[in-house]
Amino acid sequence: xxxxxxxxxxxxxxxxxxxxxxxxxxxxxxxxxxxxxxxxxxxxxxxxxxxxxxxxxxxxxxxxxxxxxxxxxxxxxxxxxxxxxxxxxxxxxxxxxxxxxxxxxxxxxxxxxxxxxxxxxxxxxxxxxxxxxxxxxxxxxxxxxxxxxxxxxxxxxxxxxxxxxxxxxxxxxxxxxxxxxxxxxxxxxxxxxxxxxxxxxxxxxxxxxxxxxxxxxxxxxxxxxxxxxxxxxxxxxxxxxxxxxxxxxxxxxxxxxxxxxxxxxxxxxxxxxxxxxxxxxxxxxxxxxxxxxxxxxxxxxxxxxxxxxxxxxxxxxxxxxxxxxxxxxxxxxxxxxx
Amino acid sequence: xxxxxxxxxxxxxxxxxxxxxxxxxxxxxxxxxxxxxxxxxxxxxxxxxxxxxxxxxxxxxxxxxxxxxxxxxxxxxxxxxxxxxxxxxxxxxxxxxxxxxxxxxxxxxxxxxxxxxxxxxxxxxxxxxxxxxxxxxxxxxxxxxxxxxxxxxxxxxxxxxxxxxxxxxxxxxxxxxxxxxxxxxxxxxxxxxxxxxxxxxxxxxxxxxxxxxxxxxxxxxxxxxxxxxxxxxxxxxxxxxxxxxxxxxxxxxxxxxxxxxxxxxxxxxxxxxxxxxxxxxxxxxxxxxxxxxxxxxxxxxxxxxxxxxxxxxxxxxxxxxxxxxxxxxxxxxxxxxx
Numbered sequence: 001x002x003x004x005x006x007x008x009x010x011x012x013x014x015x016x017x018x019x020x021x022x023x024x025x026x027x028x029x030x031x032x033x034x035x036x037x038x039x040x041x042x043x044x045x046x047x048x049x050x051x052x053x054x055x056x057x058x059x060x061x062x063x064x065x066x067x068x069x070x071x072x073x074x075x076x077x078x079x080x081x082x083x084x085x086x087x088x089x090x091x092x093x094x095x096x097x098x099x100x101x102x103x104x105x106x107x108x109x110x111x112x113x114x115x116x117x118x119x120x121x122x123x124x125x126x127x128x129x130x131x132x133x134x135x136x137x138x139x140x141x142x143x144x145x146x147x148x149x150x151x152x153x154x155x156x157x158x159x160x161x162x163x164x165x166x167x168x169x170x171x172x173x174x175x176x177x178x179x180x181x182x183x184x185x186x187x188x189x190x191x192x193x194x195x196x197x198x199x200x201x202x203x204x205x206x207x208x209x210x211x212x213x214x215x216x217x218x219x220x221x222x223x224x225x226x227x228x229x230x231x232x233x234x235x236x237x238x239x240x241x242x243x244x245x246x247x248x249x250x251x252x253x254x255x256x257x258x259x260x261x262x263x264x265x266x267x268x269x270x271x272x273x274x275x276x277x278x279x280x281x282x283x284x285x286x287x288x289x290x291x292x293x294x295x296x297x298x299x300x301x302x303x304x305x306x307x308x309x310x311x312x313x314x315x316x317x318x319x320x321x322x323x324x325x326x327x328x329x330x331x332x333x334x335x336x337x338x
Numbered sequence: 339x340x341x342x343x344x345x346x347x348x349x350x351x352x353x354x355x356x357x358x359x360x361x362x363x364x365x366x367x368x369x370x371x372x373x374x375x376x377x378x379x380x381x382x383x384x385x386x387x388x389x390x391x392x393x394x395x396x397x398x399x400x401x402x403x404x405x406x407x408x409x410x411x412x413x414x415x416x417x418x419x420x421x422x423x424x425x426x427x428x429x430x431x432x433x434x435x436x437x438x439x440x441x442x443x444x445x446x447x448x449x450x451x452x453x454x455x456x457x458x459x460x461x462x463x464x465x466x467x468x469x470x471x472x473x474x475x476x477x478x479x480x481x482x483x484x485x486x487x488x489x490x491x492x493x494x495x496x497x498x499x500x501x502x503x504x505x506x507x508x509x510x511x512x513x514x515x516x517x518x519x520x521x522x523x524x525x526x527x528x529x530x531x532x533x534x535x536x537x538x539x540x541x542x543x544x545x546x547x548x549x550x551x552x553x554x555x556x557x558x559x560x561x562x563x564x565x566x567x568x569x570x571x572x573x574x575x576x577x578x579x580x581x582x583x584x585x586x587x588x589x590x591x592x593x594x595x596x597x598x599x600x601x602x603x604x605x606x607x608x609x610x611x612x613x614x615x616x617x618x619x620x621x622x623x624x625x626x627x628x629x630x631x632x633x634x635x636x637x638x639x640x641x642x643x644x645x646x647x648x649x650x651x652x653x654x655x656x657x658x659x660x661x662x663x664x665x666x667x668x669x670x671x672x673x674x675x676x
Contacts, residue, residue, distance in 0.1 A: 063607075227604070232599070246607045259601045261599030262600065263597045263598070266565075266587055266615070267615075269586070269616065271615065272616060275606060275612065276612040276613075277611055278610060279608070
């Protein structure tokens, strides 16, 4: 039993060059202070590990300010309100999700936290298929990708938290879906379990040949989570008026040299195609509508969701690095409930 | 006086690596054959020289098939119908514009030729501001760039046939317009004569510093004719929901190594921006509407148009190369009337 008055926090200690190493974060213990009026104490249960977190610890401002050295590492989380003081937004016993950070307890007045229903879905779903990754997939493929029935959809990171949902939504909408993933296990998973029409193993296949084989008439939508060589190959096969959704570029996040830009970008010109970036936060006003739809699909058995859960805040870095080694299946989660 | 029964033609002889050289085209003389029923003989007056022509002589299919070795070099042109046989689309004396090619005479049944009014505008305008370059500018900035009043518009190739028109249309629509061009003469021209709000001399200024100075709040629309380093710099300064119009990439057309892709393309993600390619041919059904509007702006003195005219079909290659050396001002035209 750990001491209930102690908060365990992963603090950003030093900005990494390349992959985060043992100097990047430091696990510290701090005493929980008395709450002020309006504050709540949240006992965190699960933390979401996402590729975007790598970007937040760079110096440069991205779509949100960087995590400062000395601050608790930013992360999406879900937990339970266990104490309140004065008038608060949530009450003791409520389950909430928000930017709880990589720490076992979180003190907040509730800004950007949302109450969730632990009866309707497993708690961890609220940082996964019903949280940011799920919302990213939903709005990315529907609103940015603008898929319509019969479209050929190619996606990278296809076995991941976002990609697996993107592909399944595209299938629900009547598209032909080809996923790119690393290794036979993941490729079997997306075709056999998720019902994709085809899988490309980028670690063992020639990308151009494989895309040509699976998409002989080209691609209407390419949903990109990885950037680099895979993006470049996909661009070659765009059809007229194709849409490229730029959701992430995991292959480039730890690059210490300059980024690799898409050499074949003039395919956009030749094919009158577009490449559009997205940030899920923009769709916050419509999250609840999307969550409702996703929940229905899950209940109907149309949307399968898989988690890969690891334990212990002390294992944060090692677990986080699985995102970049690819050594995980489905949504990567750290359970930190003490 | 040249022989009226002889056609002078620039034939594609050998596909170039890099810049076209003296082996790329060959000037030949051929006898004009008797017309068949429905055919017209056009005495060509002006030929349009455009960067896109470089792409047409590569082996690879682009948005139109490549010019084949042995064929007359493709080019837009304007000329006069001087002979017809049987029932024809146009009559003797009509002025027409179309894909006449780099030759002094052209025999056609009139497919993809349009009659023009030599009274309403100088003949050469129909391959310039009222032709492809003008249409590219019009639809590119209005329909792809989706400019609105108050937008900050940055454009490259700003003193060129397309860029100069893009910038002026953006000014007419109430945008703040900054042009990028090579050398003081061109920069003075776009600010003093065309009324742009600022000019950046990419040959003598640090691009990032200069864009920052001229567009301290960033860019809403970047209209790209050049690609390469300039595109990369522009991407850094995108504002939220910015639009990048990919019209061309003249810096890359003669590259013998692989293309340089836009290293900073993730700015699209961070800024929820889009990059879209365009091909003017798609807008053909709306050309006449656009031409009417452009003609009005010219008459009202709101749209200034400058031509750089050279003489003689034998000077085709040397003149064409001015597009890539930058040694020209305004729309580059070859006068070939014999």
